[in-house]
Amino acid sequence: xxxxFLSLPDKDLQYALxxxxxGELVCLSLCSKRxxxxxxxxxxxxxxxxxxxxxxxxxxxxxxxxxxxxxxxxTISFYHYTDYWIIEKYGTNTYRYTVRREPGSTLSDWIAHFxxxxxxxxxxxxxxxxxxxxxxxTVKLFIPRCKKLELSDQCSDEVAKxxxxxxxLIAERVKIFKNIFDEDNGIIKYLSLNLKDVIFVNYQKPxxxxxGDLLSVNIEDLYIETAIITEKELNRxxxxxxKSKHRFYRPKFIELYLRRDIDRAExxxxxxxxPPLEDNDNSFRFKRKDGKELFLFMEGRLFExxxxxxxxxxxxxxxxxxxxxxxxxxxxxxxxSLCSKRxxxxAKFSNRRIGPIVADVYxxxxxxxxxxxxxxxxxxxxxxxxxxxxxxxxQIKLDRKKGIEAWRKEGFAHxDWIAHFxxxxxxxxxxxxGINDVCSxxxxxxxxxxxxxxxxxxxxxxxxTELTKMTFLKLAPIAEEVEIAxxxxxxxxxxxLSYNLKALTFSDWRxxxxxxxxIITEKELNRxxxxxxKSNHRFYRPKxIKLYLPLIDDINQEELFKGIKYRDMDYQYRLTxxxxxxxxxxxxxxxxxxxxx
Amino acid sequence: xxxxxxxxxxxxxxxxxxxxxxxxxxEVPESFxxxxxxxxxxxxxxxxxxxxSALIHGMISNLGYTEEQAKANPFxxxxxxxxxxxxxxxxxxxxxxxxxxxxxxxxxxQKEKLFDLVxxxxxxxxxxxxxxxxxxxxxxxxxxxxxxxxxxxxxxxxAEDEAAEKEAKKRAGKEAAGETAAAAGDxx
Numbered sequence: 001x002x003x004x005f006l007s008l009p010d011k012d013l014q015y016a017l018x019x020x021x022x023g024e025l026v027c028l029s030l031c032s033k034r035x036x037x038x039x040x041x042x043x044x045x046x047x048x049x050x051x052x053x054x055x056x057x058x059x060x061x062x063x064x065x066x067x068x069x070x071x072x073x074x075t076i077s078f079y080h081y082t083d084y085w086i087i088e089k090y091g092t093n094t095y096r097y098t099v100r101r102e103p104g105s106t107l108s109d110w111i112a113h114f115x116x117x118x119x120x121x122x123x124x125x126x127x128x129x130x131x132x133x134x135x136x137x138t139v140k141l142f143i144p145r146c147k148k149l150e151l152s153d154q155c156s157d158e159v160a161k162x163x164x165x166x167x168x169l170i171a172e173r174v175k176i177f178k179n180i181f182d183e184d185n186g187i188i189k190y191l192s193l194n195l196k197d198v199i200f201v202n203y204q205k206p207x208x209x210x211x212g213d214l215l216s217v218n219i220e221d222l223y224i225e226t227a228i229i230t231e232k233e234l235n236r237x238x239x240x241x242x243k244s245k246h247r248f249y250r251p252k253f254i255e256l257y258l259r260r261d262i263d264r265a266e267x268x269x270x271x272x273x274x275p276p277l278e279d280n281d282n283s284f285r286f287k288r289k290d291g292k293e294l295f296l297f298m299e300g301r302l303f304e305x306x307x308x309x310x311x312x313x314x315x316x317x318x319x320x321x322x323x324x325x326x327x328x329x330x331x332x333x334x335x336x337s338l339c340s341k342r343x344x345x346x347a348k349f350s351n352r353r354i355g356p357i358v359a360d361v362y363x364x365x366x367x368x369x370x371x372x373x374x375x376x377x378x379x380x381x382x383x384x385x386x387x388x389x390x391x392x393x394x395q396i397k398l399d400r401k402k403g404i405e406a407w408r409k410e411g412f413a414h415x416d417w418i419a420h421f422x423x424x425x426x427x428x429x430x431x432x433x434g435i436n437d438v439c440s441x442x443x444x445x446x447x448x449x450x451x452x453x454x455x456x457x458x459x460x461x462x463x464x465t466e467l468t469k470m471t472f473l474k475l476a477p478i479a480e481e482v483e484i485a486x487x488x489x490x491x492x493x494x495x496x497l498s499y500n501l502k503a504l505t506f507s508d509w510r511x512x513x514x515x516x517x518x519i520i521t522e523k524e525l526n527r528x529x530x531x532x533x534k535s536n537h538r539f540y541r542p543k544x545i546k547l548y549l550p551l552i553d554d555i556n557q558e559e560l561f562k563g564i565k566y567r568d569m570d571y572q573y574r575l576t577x578x579x580x581x582x583x584x585x586x587x588x589x590x591x592x593x594x595x596x597x
Numbered sequence: 598x599x600x601x602x603x604x605x606x607x608x609x610x611x612x613x614x615x616x617x618x619x620x621x622x623x624e625v626p627e628s629f630x631x632x633x634x635x636x637x638x639x640x641x642x643x644x645x646x647x648x649x650s651a652l653i654h655g656m657i658s659n660l661g662y663t664e665e666q667a668k669a670n671p672f673x674x675x676x677x678x679x680x681x682x683x684x685x686x687x688x689x690x691x692x693x694x695x696x697x698x699x700x701x702x703x704x705x706x707q708k709e710k711l712f713d714l715v716x717x718x719x720x721x722x723x724x725x726x727x728x729x730x731x732x733x734x735x736x737x738x739x740x741x742x743x744x745x746x747x748x749x750x751x752x753x754x755x756a757e758d759e760a761a762e763k764e765a766k767k768r769a770g771k772e773a774a775g776e777t778a779a780a781a782g783d784x785x
Contacts, residue, residue, distance in 0.1 A: 309711075310748060310751045311711060311712035311734065311737070311749070311750060311751065312750070313734065313751065313752065314751075314752060314753075315712075316712070316715060316719075317719050320719050320727065320730075320731055323727070323731040324731040324732075324734045325735075326731075327731055327732045327734075327735035328735045328738070329739075331740070332738055332741070335738070335741060335742060335743045336738065336743070336746055336750075338743040339746055339747045339752045340752055340754055340755045340758060341755050341758070342755075342758055405742060407742060407743060409743075
């Protein structure tokens with residue numbers, strides 16, 4: 001029953017607004033100018049972030065402080081496409097609205113509206129995803145400033161370089177997940193930018209630094225993970241700093257995460273320093289003539305000259321050897337397995353159990369994730385181990401929390417590494433192969449050669465139409481299951497349904513899949529049921545079909561089962577065919593399931 | 598708690614401790630046994646400490662020695678170096694009657710002795726100490742590359758393994774031929 005909401009007394013109106021979540025408030029604000037101002041008056045403080053993708057922009061918002069009446073502190077997401085918004089909320093009361101663009105309104109208007117109603121003139125966090133250069137130029141007009149800029153690992157080198165060079169115009173704080181620097185494009189150019197807070201994070205391709213780079217830094221707070229710099233270069237940096245060559249050196253704090261052991265003696269060689277700070281043997285104080293002081297903190301394991309006496313491990317009694325192997329973590333066990341054929345067999349017969357191996361394909365490498373299933377009370381266990389296979393190099397890189405290591409094995413090609421891992425962990429195939437949007441189509445054949453068999457193929461949501469199609473055509477025939485998180489084939493999915501697969505899932509949450517250009521009707525479903533009942537599909541292979549449909553609670557069951565005999569069993573309906581086969585149909589609020597019994 | 602004596606010379610057994618007045622039951626005097634390694638140095642160890650070793654515990658139970666008999670007949674472990682046996686005895690004494698913690702910080706520090714220690718502990722069947730030792734062995738290669746592991750654990754390469762296998766086969770063939778010739782000689 002409609003109510004004249006705006007006629008409520010002001011106090012009650014405010015109370016009602018406080019009970020609404022962000023998504024509801026946005027929808028209300030779109031009704032009229034009056035409701036827009038009303039929402040603004042509710043004075044809800046939010047944290048906001050925007051992510052720029054290739055085809056759309058995604059805004060996330062969550063309240064800074066919850067009203068006592070709001071028990072659903074879920075993030076609300078807004079997806080902006082060319083002519084509509086999708087407003088989505090997960091958790092309790094999950095919902096999704098599609099709001100059509102009004103004629104004449106632009107993305108700029110949407111963002112301005114969003115910022116206006118929540119009194120948030122500056123976006124807190126702006127993330128650049130797999131956007132193009134032209135996207136970058138356009139978005140600058142809509143989001144001229146933000147508190148923090150993040151360049152994700154999905155953006156191309158070109159976009160990352162451009163965005164970073166102009167970052168100081170947009171934000172004072174920048175976080176970058178890509179290493180865009182090489183011989184010609186040194187990090188030094190970027191470290192001299194006038195920024196307040198910069199974080200570089202990349203484990204696969206560490207950031208190479210020299211003392212000269214560190215002396216050129218013009219950023220107040222700098223954090224680099226993972227950095228590659230020798231003790232000699234660090235020593236040189238400290239020495240040059242103490243010689244007061246850089247009176248106006250701006251940085252206040254530099255943190256380098258080396259992920260390796262540090263040779264303390266080499267680092268501190270040849271200069272005087274104050275004794276370690278109290279309670280910390282790994283911190284040192286350096287004084288300059290002008291009175292300025294530099295504190296050096298070293299954390300983690302400091303380098304110790306290895307005085308280990310080698311032992312003849314393979315001569316140990318079998319039981320002790322087995323126990324020793326059980327005490328090793330996965331990374332060490334893999335390293336051991338690569339020593340010789342004998343150690344490979346020992347590793348294999350140690351029967352180490354692991355979780356399913358997952359492979360993800362990126363721009364020019366495959367990332368393998370091996371997860372231990374057991375917690376064995378051994379130091380640093382059981383974090384997953386990430387390994388990287390570069391398409392251009394048959395070596396394997398891995399991250400064991402001490403910097404990226406690269407291993408080679410004579411005669412080993414890419415696919416030999418996969419075969420080796422499967423062999424020592426007694427696995428038959430890679431469990432899941434994920435194709436990410438940054439993967440190049442030209443690499444699909446290489447991927448197929450490296451991983452010739454896997455259980456499930458997952459095509460990620462941001463993959464382009466072409467990439468999705470090519471991936472499906474090339475890789476689906478060697479998979480048992482396929483999940484497609486976008487809509488490459490429009491609504492004509494019939495060509496995909498005929499593939500000989502154990503399972504096929506379409507999980508595009510942004511736009512519902514439509515069959516034959518309409519969201520499937522009760523009439524179409526009724527026709528399907530009738531045809532199935534008439535045994536026209538004796539060799540019909542599917543055992544289970546699940547369709548997520550919008551507004552399924554409104555399904556007209558009378559029309560669905562029109563002319564069909566069925567048994568009603570509380571939201572489940574059983575159909576029996578003349579040949580005795582049975583079909584169980586389950587209808588829930590968001591889906592309809594068909595199961596052949 | 599252990600006293601070390603040269604040769605098999607006797608040492609006065611520890612005096613039984615006096616039971617406290619408040620104790621409900623009188624304390625049973627602790628019995629001691631004697632062990633020696635390759636160097637013949639005799640170590641006096643309490644029965645409580647020796648319980649860690651399944652091997653020695655089984656020997657004590659089967660023999661039913663008196664204090665005097667135990668003193669006169671120290672258990673000989675000729676296959677264990679004296680300093681290794683000392684480490685084992687020290688560890689047993691430190692952990693006498695105590696539940697063993699999941700991580701042991703009292704492990705012998707001399708890593709060069711680790712291999713011999715594992716063999717000794719395995720022989721003496723001291724399960725908890727063996728567990729710690731094997732963990733120590735595993736920690737030796739923590740975060741190391743295959744090349745480093747090969748060096749630290751003295752792992753032969755495939756080529757070396759193959760050569761050793763050929764050599765062993767050759768030797769076995771020669772031995773078999775020798776035995777056959779000897780048998781033929783005997784028959785004549």
